Structures are given as C-alpha cells and as structure tokens.
Amino acid sequence: MATGRTHRPATRSRGIPEATVARLPLYLRALTALSERSVPTVSSEELAAAAGVNSAKLRKDFSYLGSYGTRGVGYDVEYLVYQISRELGLTQDWPVVIVGIGNLGAALANYGGFASRGFRVAALIDADPAMAGKPVAGIPVQHTDDLEKIIKDNGVSIGVIATPAGAAQQVCDRLVAAGVTSILNFAPTVLAVPDGVDVRKVDLSIELQILAFHEQRKAGEEAEALIEAEAEAEAAAAKETRKGPDGDVPAVMPA
Amino acid sequence: MATGRTHRPATRSRGIPEATVARLPLYLRALTALSERSVPTVSSEELAAAAGVNSAKLRKDFSYLGSYGTRGVGYDVEYLVYQISRELGLTQDWPVVIVGIGNLGAALANYGGFASRGFRVAALIDADPAMAGKPVAGIPVQHTDDLEKIIKDNGVSIGVIATPAGAAQQVCDRLVAAGVTSILNFAPTVLAVPDGVDVRKVDLSIELQILAFHEQRKAGEEAEALIEAEAEAEAAAAKETRKGPDGDVPAVMPA
DNA sequence: GCGTGTGAAATCGTTCACAGCC
C-alpha cells in the first residue's frame, strides 16, 4: 500500500528492492551499535546475526548498494554506516511534524530514536485549543489552525499522524495540500493520497491480531491429532445454514 | 521474520500465506465499519477499496479461507466478519500484559483498538517502584518483581514490550520463561527467543527511515526531471552546506 | 583459507483473465 507508484519507467541502476530498503535501517542500527563499541570490521555472518537476518540475504542486500566489503575480511563498520546512512537519506536533516498530541503523539515526541537518526521534530500540532502552548518533550504544542504555515515555514516534507481515526483523513489532506509528501500514519484508517505521496502505516492492533492468529495456531497444533475437521465442518455447516433467503450468522464477536 | 516454525509437512487446507494473514485485520476493520453502518453485503471491489488493496488480491486472500462469497452478489458482511474473526482467533479473549509503562506503554494501555478486538489488558508492569500502584488507563501498575506470577495467574500468552532497548531482552527472557509465546516488541532491539515463540516488532524510527529513503528519491527525481546536468549543478551550488550524494569517504554522520 | 559478491534456482506473492454460478 505504501509506495504504490513507480512513476518512472526506466529509473536506471538505482533500483534497490523495497524489501532491501526496509532492512537497511535494521543493519544501520546493528552497525551503529558496533561502531559505538569501536569494532572496526564485521563479517556478513556476524552482522546478520546482530540484525536478525541470515547472511545470504544481507550480502545480497549490500550488493545492491555496491561492493562495500572486502573478500576474506568483511565490512568496514564506519564506512558501511556512512554508506547506508547516505542511501537512506539520513545524512541530511528531516524536519518532521507530529499531528495529534494524545498519549501516542506525546510518546512519539519523546521518542529518542527520531533525533538520533536524521529526524528533528519541528513542531507538534493538536486540534485541542487547551493544548496550545503547552510544552511536550520541550516543544510547545501549536494549534491545527496554523498547520499550513508551520509546514511551509519549516520546509516539512514528512508528517506523522497520531490523531483519532476520524480526523486522520482530514489532517492528511491538509498536510498534503501544504506540501507534505511522506506520511507515517498511526490512525487505524486507510488514507487516500494523491500520486507521489507515500504513506506508511503502523497499526498497533493489527500486529496483535497477527500474533493472535499464530498463537491460536500453536494451540491447535498442541491438540495435534485431535482437531482436524472441526473448523472445516463448522464452516461447511455455516455455509449450509445460509443457503436460506436471509443468512443465519453464528454468534458474532463483541464489536 | 521470527516465524520460523511451520514444521508441519502435511495438513493441507490450513496453509494461509503469511501475507494474507497480515491483511486479514485490515479487511476485518473495513468490514466492521460496514457492519456498523448495517451494510448487508459488499463486493470485492468495494471492500478492497475500503481496505486499500486491489480486488484481485482480496478475492485471492478470501479464497484461502474458503468460498464465503456469492457470485453475482458479493460477500455477506456479518458472515465474513465472523469468519475472519474466527480465523484470526479473535472469537476468544486474549489477556495481554504490557511491560514498560513509559509514554509509549501508557499510550498502548489507553489504546482503544485493543479492547475492541479480542484483547484485554490484563496487567501493566514497570520496573520503577515509584510507578507501582499508580493507575494507568484505570489499571494499577505492578512491579516487575511479580512478572512471573502475573503471567501465570492471568494465563497470559501474549506480551507487549515497551521498555527501553537495554531492558528488552531481559524482560523478554522472563516473559518467555513464564509461559508467554507471542511478543510484540516496541524496543529497538533484536530479540532472541527460543523456537516456538513468535516475535513481531514495531520500530517507529525504522518506518521514518524508509520514508526518508523515498523522500530523498523523490527529490532526486524532481531534479532529474528538470534538466539532467544543470539541475545537479544548481543543487550543488545552492546547498553547499551538506555534502550531497556521491562522496568519497567524508565525515561520518552524527551518531 | 576465508568471506564477499552474484548468477541461477527455488520460493513466495501479485496480477491477469476467464470459467462458473447467481
């Protein structure tokens, strides 16, 4: 969903696979840790372990960036940190605004991980007039009315939406109209954006639901030989019931 | 990533692709919204639009669950809500503990999206004795010392880690030892877990870095689109502050 | 000898396009 467009047919050699891009921050984190411990070089095997991937994947990923390693030796930590940072665009400073300073917005504003990479929280914006002027993480909250001016004055191109779901699309529209072209969305809503705008979403409850799926599966496996056809039978039976004019639906979960 | 299992050779029909599982919560959300508006049926086209995917993918996804639609008509909303909920394991109640009640932990505790699906925050745990007893989101925070007891008393199998990175592995080990088999990790660390334990991670700064990559790319394309060489020269002249793309081995970025 | 870099193979995921059923 994020990054649907490849509006540019023959965008030459800069073709780094999306899956690789998504792992670069992981490598960068592991490398930064090594760098802080003054480790000079690292092998693909070691770095892969630190990043939680396998070494073949890591080497393939790095091969898209260039030949930055030394055969028989490994990778120079500092050099790789720089190369990946550059590739990710972190050698420049990205001013970011956070819209929606509730619990989550405040947590984001306080999150150290932003500042330590190339990100700078340029402004906090909230619709509640009572919030205006209150400092959160040392930054005074500003009112939504001034959103456009804030974006333009600060040259912001990345926005973070941490509002309730109901407000997200409207906020998004205003951000985009004001010039924002990348959005990180924490609201549980699908955002519609024009071509050329990237949206990435983080949905806390979706992650839990995926875990629940696997958790349920584990429980089922424990019961091994026992259950085999229950779900199947139930589905079949349910489908049978609903052959009638108006579908008979089994007990639905609490909304 | 940390879902290495699937040591189950046979078992035919239960093979739902991971990519599909990851989208089921999305469909469920869209369907729940339709359900609340009392929409009785929906076509793959409409539902796909609401979920932000294309209709072919959605139909393929649903085909893994079974034949739950009606040709020429579409899908029964209530029925699908039930089927997806069941598939995801949301027809049962999942007690969850949140460890690390800082800004983020508090935000999670207050997050309505958990309770509305099958999740129940069974306990909040923090290492700070000063937090003990304080209510957050109406739930009193308990001390880490009691972690094992809390897990066992509540039959918790899903844990959320929202501690600083340094504490995450230790917390993880204790959760796992106490019986937790699924972990949602917000700490910027790779967690090592034994086989059979699932970990999903959410890293706020990684998402921003991925956006930055695309943002940088857009800027590059803009320049490219203008006039090849001239745009590049102009950009270099205009902003001499930062050493742009393509450098030899310049100074390393701020750690 | 060691560990990177990379074609080639295998696997996984998406999209196409249309047969089948309402």
Next chain:
DNA sequence: GGCTGTGAACGATTTCACACGC
C-alpha cells in the same frame, strides 16, 4: 449482467552454491 473463485502468468524475494579476490 455482475461478481466470485481460481488456474496460470508474471514478478519479487529468498536461498543456494560457488567463483573470485584478499
């Protein structure tokens, strides 16, 4: 006529395995 369900084509990603340079 409309819309689902699905093989088959396509594309992306991962894994394998080994040649190559240090």
